[in-house]
Amino acid sequence: MPVSAKGCVHVLYDGNLRAGGTMLSPYRVLDLTDDRGHFAGLLLAQLGADVIAVEPPGGQRSRHLPPFAGNKADPECSLQHWAYNRGKRSVLMEDQAILKDLALTADVLIECGAFDVDLSELRALNPSLVTVSMSNFGEDGPKSEWIGTDLTLNAAAGPMSLNGYKDRAPVRISAPQVWVNAASEAACAALIALSDRRQSGIGQHIDVSAQEAMILTAQGWLATALCDNPSAQRTGGGFELLGMLKFRFVYECLDGHVTITFLPGILVGSFMNRLLDWVQSEGHLDDDLCGIDWTDLLVDRELEEVASIAERTAACLANALTAYSKKDLFEMAQRDKLLLVPVITPADVLETPHYSERGFWDEVDMGRVEGIVKFPGPWAHGSPTGLRRLNRPPTLGEHTAEVLAETRPFSSSGAQTSTPRKPFEGVTVLDFTWVYAGPFATRMLGYYGARVIRIESQTRPDQVRTSGLTRDPDDPDGPENSQQWHSINANKESLQINLKAPEARQVVLDLAAQSDIAINAFSAGVLERIGLSSADLLKVNPRLIICSTTLFGQTGPLSSIPGFGNMGAATGGYYELTGWADRLPAGPFLAYTDATSPRLTAALLIAALDHRERTGEGMVLDFSQAEGGIHFLTEAILDQQVNGFAQTRIGNADRWRAPHSVYRCGEISEDQWLAIACESDDQWAALAHTLGREDLADLKLAERLNREEELDQLLSDWCGEQDPDIATHLLQANGVPSHRVQNSPEVAADPQLLHRNHFVEVPHEVYGSSWVEQYGFRLSRSDGTPERAGPLWGEHNFEILSDMLGYEADQIAELVIAGVLE
Structure with a gap:
C-alpha cells in the first residue's frame, strides 16, 4: 500500500523517474551520517537510489567543517559537505516522529552516531528495513567505546605503519581516508543485505568498523606475523620484500616525480626489461646489469644478490630519468608500454584530458561561486544502464516538505524462506x-x-x-x-x-x-x-x-x-598527498x-x-x-578549483586541528609510535591535564595552531618516556583520541580484532590451514x-x-x- 511520511496521500514518489531508471532506482536510503559516512550515501545515489539526508535543525556536522568555498564559514559552502552530498535530498528531523514515519518508507538507513536513534524500534516498525551502523571500532568488543579520528584510526588499522621513511614517523595520507573507506564498505554491506531481502523478505542490521575497513588498504601485508614473515617496513614510497629486498617506486625527474612499478616477476618483469633497455640506451645501466631478465630475477639467486641488483638498478634508473620531464617520460611509457606514470597534483588531475574525454566530471552550477564546478562523477560506464549523474548538494532542509508529502509503495516483509541461503547462493x-x-x-x-x-x-x-x-x-x-x-x-x-x-x-x-x-x-x-x-x-x-x-x-x-x-595512486593525486614536503612522495603503500x-x-x-x-x-x-x-580525494579536488589551494603532503599535521601528529615512544631502535589528534577544545583540555600542563588547557584552536611546534615538542618529550600501549589506554580513558601505530604483530594481537575475528584460520590442503581476512562489516543475519x-x-x-x-x-x-x- 502507498505510505506517506506524514500519513497523507499527495504525490506518489516515482524512483524510476527521479533516478532515470538506474540500477537502484526502486530503493530509498535514509542517510543519517555526517563526514563519517556520507560517502556511502553518495555511492548509492550514483547507483540510482533515492537518498534522503536526514539532518538536525543546525545541519549535519560536515556542513560546519572547513575548508569552505571562499574561505568563509557558511553551512552551505563547506567543501567537505559538497564533496559527498550531491544527489541527495535534505530533510530536517525536528523530532523522532519524523524519523519513524520516514523509516516506514525506507529500504536502508545508514547512521554513524550523529543521532540518538533506536534502530531496533525502527526495524520493528518496518521489518524489511536494512540498518547500517558505522563506528570507530565496531559496536562491541574491548575498544567499542574508544574515540577515534582519521589519524588515530589509521594508526590502529596499521597501513600507516607502512607509509613514510624509516628515519621519521609513520605517516598518513594528508587527505583523510578512513571514513571514505569505511563508507564504501557500508554501501556494499547494505547492498548485500538488500540481496538477502529479495529471498528472505526481511531486513537486518549491519555493523561497520572503520578500523577494519581501513586494514584492507594494506593489501594483506598486515598478516605477516601470522605466518612468521618479517613485518613490512616503511620504504619511502617503495616496497620491501622478505625483510631485505627493497624496490623503489618513486623517482625524481626534470620537473617533478614519476612512479614506476619497479618489481620482478612474470607479470611485470617484461615491462621492466623494456624500461632497462632504454636505461642502457641512455648509457646509464652498469654493464653487469645488462641482460638480466627481470621475469625470473628471483629464480636461482641468493637474496643478497637480488638485493644488490635491485639497489644498483634503481640508482642507474634514477640517473637516467633526471634529464626528462614528466610529460616526456609519460609519452615514452605510452609508446613503449612501460609501467611508468607521473606523480600528479589535484590541479593536474583536473586538467588530465583522459578524464574529460571519458565524461568523468559532473559539471555543476553551484550558485555560490563563479562558473561551473567540476565534481568527480561516474566511475563506471554501463550499457544499457549506467551510473547516475548528480546535481548540486541540497541546502539544509530543502526537500523537507517535498519528501514528507510523498507517498511510496510499501511492501511488508514476506515469509522467510524455509531454508536460509546466503545472499548470492546460485550466482x-x-x-x-x-x-x-x-x-x-x-x-x-x-x-x-x-x-x-x-x-x-x-x-x-x-x-x-x-x-x-x-x-x-x-x-x-x-x-x-x-x-x-x-x-x-x-x-x-x-x-x-x-x-x-x-x-x-x-x-x-x-x-x-x-x-x-x-x-x-x-x-x-x-x-x-x-x-x-x-x-x-x-x-x-x-x-x-x-x-x-x-x-x-x-x-x-x-x-x-x-x-x-x-x-592509479600516482595519477589520482595520492602520491602528492603522502609524506613530507622536504622529501620525495612517500606512498601510499x-x-x-x-x-x-x-x-x-x-x-x-x-x-x-x-x-x-x-x-x-x-x-x-x-x-x-x-x-x-x-x-576518495574529492575535497582536495574542490579545494584546488574553488579556492585555488593546492593541497600537498604535510606529514601528519592537519590544517584545522592541533596537536595532530605521531610521536616516538621509547628508544629509536624500537620503532614505536603513538598517534594523538585533538579535534576539539575539550579534547585538548583533557590532554593538557593528562600532561600536567593545566596552564595550557584553555588554549583555543587558533592559539594551538600558532604554537603547534611548541606543543609537538611537549608531546614528543612526554611520549618519549611512555609505553605506547599504556599511554593509549591512559589517553583514551581521559577522552583524548589516540592509538599506538600498529604493524602486523600488534594488529594480529589486537584484542578488538581478535574479538571481531578479523583474521580467520581456514583449512588448506597443503599447509593444513591458512589465514584469510574479513571485511570491515558484519551482517546480523547473513554470515560472510x-x-x-x-x-x-x-x-x-x-x-x-x-x-x-x-x-x-x-x-x-x-x-x-x-x-x-x-
Missing part, C-alpha cells in the same frame, strides 16, 4: 582478474555465497602467486605457498585456462552461457582479439553481466595503458587504489545483479580504478565468514569441466593435449 562469477583490485571485489561475492571461478594459467601466473608473503617461510619455492593468494582468493575455485590456445575460446563461451557475471582486467581490445568480446559473450547469454576493471577504463587516451594500483577500488567494483556488480533480477537485462560495465580512486583458503592450481578443473559444463573425459583430454588447461 556464478567468472573471474579473469589478477593481483588485488579485481580479486578483492569477487572475494566479497564469494564470502556471501557466490560460486567464484578464478580463471588462471601457469603460462601467465598471477603476481600474487609468485611473490609476497609466504605461508611457510621454510618452503619458499612451494607453488602453493603464497599467503596472500590464500586470503585474496578465499572461497573461490580455480580453473586453469590458457587463453592463447585457440580451443580455449569455446570453453570460455560455454562457461559464460552458465554464469551470471564475467569480470576481467584486460586492457582495451585484448578480449576482442581472441573472439571473446562483450558481444560474443552476450550472444551466448543475454543475461550476463560483463565487467571490466582496469586502471584507466576501456575508453579514452590512456585506456591502452596497463597498470597497477601504485600507478604499494598499490593503494587496488584496495580502494574493489569496494566500488563490488557495489557495481551487486547493483547490476539487483537490476537484472527486476528487468532480466544483462549489462556491460566499464570500471576505471583511477576514476574510482579520485572520489570465509570457509576455505584460495584454491590450488587448477584444483577444480575436472569438477567445473565435467560437472558444470558436462564435458566427457575424452573432450577434457583433448583440451589437455591442445594446451588449454595449462
